[in-house]
Amino acid sequence: MVYNHAGTHMNPTLPHLDHPEELPLVVLASASPRRRAMLEELGIDHAIHPASVDDGDLMPGDVDPEHWVAALAYLKASSSLAAYENANSSNPQIQSRETVVIGADTVCVHQGKIVGQPDDRNHAKTMILSMADATHEVLTGVAIVDPLTGRRELFVDRSVVRVGDVSTQEIEHYLDSQLWMGKAGAYNITERLAAGWPIEFEGDETSIVGLPMTRTLERVSRFFVD
Secondary structure (H helix, E strand, C coil): CEECCCCCCCCCCCCCCCCHHHCCEEEECCCCHHHHHHHHHHCCCEEECCCCCCHHHCCCCCCCHHHHHHHHHHHHHHHHHHHHHHHHCCCHHHHCCCEEEEEEEEEEEECCEEECCCCCHHHHHHHHHHHECEEEEEEEEEEEECCCCCCEEEEEEEEEEEECCCCHHHHHHHHHHCCCCCCHHHCCHHHHHHCCCCEEEECCHHHHHCCCHHHHHHHHHHCCCC
């Protein structure tokens, strides 16, 4: 299904949860305000322990994009798990609670090449110009880890995004806003739809934002049942 909410869309559509309090505690290996806001809106009890892994320092080389984004998600989850354990090693109440650490990473794939976060304004401009009036894929890798046993589950969610023709003036105004900083492909789809950019997509908008909530929460809800 293709979605286009340009100019009218403010927030991604989230899955419905009847009993969020029944889910395990979620330790999010990210400082992303977008990922945190989705957990908060759903009423999911969570803690933030950002990973120390900086994917900007890593180069994928000749690797399948799905493997790369899944590996980054697991590296981030592992890093956050260590920080969480150090912070709560003497807290028996925390130690006895069902908990999952979630790491996630998102990249765009355009013309067969991985497009991560821009280094600077010029890099962001190059990304946006290359993807304007064209189609690209968005891959979000997710790693769910049990801090007590190390048991893990990894998956990759794929979406397809088409960006229409964006004027030079609009692009320059956006670059001046610095909203592109720290975002895969130099954009956040919800922000750009609200700004009226001509964007269509197939897939889960929350995945394009940075964490596929439906698939992730399905796995979290049955993680300890399985």
